[in-house]
Amino acid sequence: MTDAVRQLLEFSQQYAGFAMDCWRLAAGAVAAPVAAAPKPGLEALQPMFAEHYRQLLAPAMPPEIPGAAAAPVMAAALARCQRAAQALAAQTTAAAADAARRLVEELSRNDAGAAPITTLRGLHDLWIECGEAAWAATVHGDAYAAAQAEWLAALIELQFEQRRLQHPASGMAP
Amino acid sequence: MTRLAIDPARAALEMAEFSQRMSRATGLLATLDLRGEDGAAREETLRLDGTVLWRYRPLAPKADAAPLVICYALVNRPTMMDLQPDRSLIRGLLVRGLDVWLVDWGYAGPDDRGLTLDDYVNVRLGKCIDVVRRECGVPAVSLLGVCQGGTMSLCHAALHPDRVRNLVTMVTPVDFHTPDNLLAKWVRRMDVERMVEVLGNMPGALLNATFLALMPYRLTVQKYAGLADIADDRAALENFLRMERWIQDSPDQAGRAFAEFVRWFFRENRLVRGGLVIGGSDVDMRRIRCPLLNVYATRDHLVPPSATRPLAGLTGSSDYSEFAFDGGHIGIYVSRRSQELLPRAIAQWILARPATPAAGIG
Numbered sequence: 001m002t003d004a005v006r007q008l009l010e011f012s013q014q015y016a017g018f019a020m021d022c023w024r025l026a027a028g029a030v031a032a033p034v035a036a037a038p039k040p041g042l043e044a045l046q047p048m049f050a051e052h053y054r055q056l057l058a059p060a061m062p063p064e065i066p067g068a069a070a071a072p073v074m075a076a077a078l079a080r081c082q083r084a085a086q087a088l089a090a091q092t093t094a095a096a097a098d099a100a101r102r103l104v105e106e107l108s109r110n111d112a113g114a115a116p117i118t119t120l121r122g123l124h125d126l127w128i129e130c131g132e133a134a135w136a137a138t139v140h141g142d143a144y145a146a147a148q149a150e151w152l153a154a155l156i157e158l159q160f161e162q163r164r165l166q167h168p169a170s171g172m173a174p
Numbered sequence: 175m176t177r178l179a180i181d182p183a184r185a186a187l188e189m190a191e192f193s194q195r196m197s198r199a200t201g202l203l204a205t206l207d208l209r210g211e212d213g214a215a216r217e218e219t220l221r222l223d224g225t226v227l228w229r230y231r232p233l234a235p236k237a238d239a240a241p242l243v244i245c246y247a248l249v250n251r252p253t254m255m256d257l258q259p260d261r262s263l264i265r266g267l268l269v270r271g272l273d274v275w276l277v278d279w280g281y282a283g284p285d286d287r288g289l290t291l292d293d294y295v296n297v298r299l300g301k302c303i304d305v306v307r308r309e310c311g312v313p314a315v316s317l318l319g320v321c322q323g324g325t326m327s328l329c330h331a332a333l334h335p336d337r338v339r340n341l342v343t344m345v346t347p348v349d350f351h352t353p354d355n356l357l358a359k360w361v362r363r364m365d366v367e368r369m370v371e372v373l374g375n376m377p378g379a380l381l382n383a384t385f386l387a388l389m390p391y392r393l394t395v396q397k398y399a400g401l402a403d404i405a406d407d408r409a410a411l412e413n414f415l416r417m418e419r420w421i422q423d424s425p426d427q428a429g430r431a432f433a434e435f436v437r438w439f440f441r442e443n444r445l446v447r448g449g450l451v452i453g454g455s456d457v458d459m460r461r462i463r464c465p466l467l468n469v470y471a472t473r474d475h476l477v478p479p480s481a482t483r484p485l486a487g488l489t490g491s492s493d494y495s496e497f498a499f500d501g502g503h504i505g506i507y508v509s510r511r512s513q514e515l516l517p518r519a520i521a522q523w524i525l526a527r528p529a530t531p532a533a534g535i536g
Contacts (some may be wrong), residue, residue: 002204002240004203004205005200005204008199008200008203008398008401009196009197009200010198010400011395012192012193012196012197012200014191015196015395015399016193016246018191019189020189023178023180023185024310025177026393027178027179030176031176032180040275042175052390053390054396059536099194106177107176107177107178108176108177109177110176110177114177115177116177116178116179117177117178117179117180118179118180118184119180119184119185119188120180120183120185120188120192121192121399123178123180123186124399125396127389128392128395128396131390131391132389132390132391132392135390136356137385138360139356139360140356141404142359145359145360145363146363148360148363148364149360149364149365151365151367152365153197153364153365153368154371156365156368156369156372156373159372159373159377163372
């Protein structure tokens with residue numbers, strides 16, 4: 001329970017910092033001339049989304065075993081993990097760019113159905129809506145499913161090799 | 175022109191108020207202790223290793239209906255069926271006079287890695303149903319399968335049609351290859367055979383992370399930001415805590431059974447395409463001839479309606495009906511609206527059908 005409360009307090013602090021950053025960057029992005037490219041705020045918003053995807057989705061790597069990386073099989077397994085992580089990161093980066101674009105587009109709307117955003121919470125809600133929409137557009141694709149599957153497979157093989165290094169008779173589950 | 179119209183002075187006040195509300199919410203959460211909470215009164219009637227068959231004590235005079243056996247999923251815990259007194263499908267069924275039993279699969283441990291779907295669908299569920307039939311003196315039960323438990327119940331009913339008087343499937347995946355089924359798209363690409371070979375069982379934490387990744391913003395940051403709105407509402411915070419506890423209470427999955435489930439259902443879609451064999455017997459859906467109620471949620475992100483509604487054309491039942499709940503996969507159990515609608519719909523449907531079949535029917 002103590003951990004959960006601490007995490008919630010951390011979330012509260014992050015929310016405050018995030019809301020202010022998002023407000024500043026979004027304001028910069030929508031204020032930039034239409035022809036301006038790249039839009040400074042838009043460029044800066046992308047990492048905010050990317051970081052959030054990373055925080056939410058990054059799995060724990062198996063704990064490192066001192067000296068293990070020197071073993072050829074371990075080096076190969078680690079390299080495969082790194083390649084898989086990069087491929088997955090490319091997917092989340094693309095989703096983040098799409099999310100930032102959607103947010104700026106939403107904020108730039110001036111049709112009758114677009115109510116003004118007058119609160120930080122309203123901006124946060126819109127950020128979530130755009131983040132979720134961009135995420136859905138990315139992760140329904142085959143490329144994401146393939147990258148995610150390869151990443152999990154690479155992690156499993158890394159764990160297998162780590163076990164085999166520690167217990168040469170078997171890398172299987174105890 | 176921009177929609178962004180935040181006044182700096184008001185934003186400063188808003189931030190201060192948000193921070194205060196979150197502090198109050200977390201402070202109150204820290205004082206809540208739900209450990210002593212019990213669900214509806216029940217008795218253990220059978221234990222098969224980790225699997226327990228519970229019988230609930232009646233809350234109303236017994237209705238003329240076949241006993242109702244709830245078969246929950248292997249994933250997550252059945253506490254969702256009886257989360258708290260005013261959010262409980264089980265209590266809603268009990269107060270309508272139904273005799274409710276629950277199959278609780280428990281927590282798979284390292285020794286369970288070799289359990290198969292046959293062990294769950296035929297052996298354990300079969301033994302539970304046999305106990306209910308014997309205790310109640312009836313030839314067949316009403317079977318209510320929840321989510322993956324619904325898929326397993328369909329298999330059981332197809333393999334043992336004489337034991338199932340009525341079948342209710344709830345948010346149950348049937349067709350695993352529909353285009354909007356994101357979980358299925360992901361899972362069928364994964365090499366789960368190798369995963370369970372190395373890990374033994376499938377870690378519940380990994381499954382949880384996968385479920386959260388389906389809607390990573392709504393299921394995390396939006397939910398936690400919403401705590402500020404209920405900072406002074408003790409009952410709402412208790413609800414929040416119960417839900418969090420349920421989400422985190424995610425059992426590991428017995429490795430072999432999990433791999434079979436992924437291969438046969440997610441990857442090969444055998445319930446729809448045919449060719450499903452469990453325990454050496456064909457699972458022929460046309461052998462399900464009993465009355466069948468298919469309950470689904472219109473905004474279910476885990477089991478979209480497209481995945482569950484194909485059941486209509488798969489079985490041999492001439493008494494098939496659907497109940498559509500306007501909500502999501504979790505809201506169907508715990509939302510305020512579902513508390514009135516769902517138990518009533520299920521109970522009315524069961525009570526409208528005789529407890530024992532007339533000759534030649536069923």
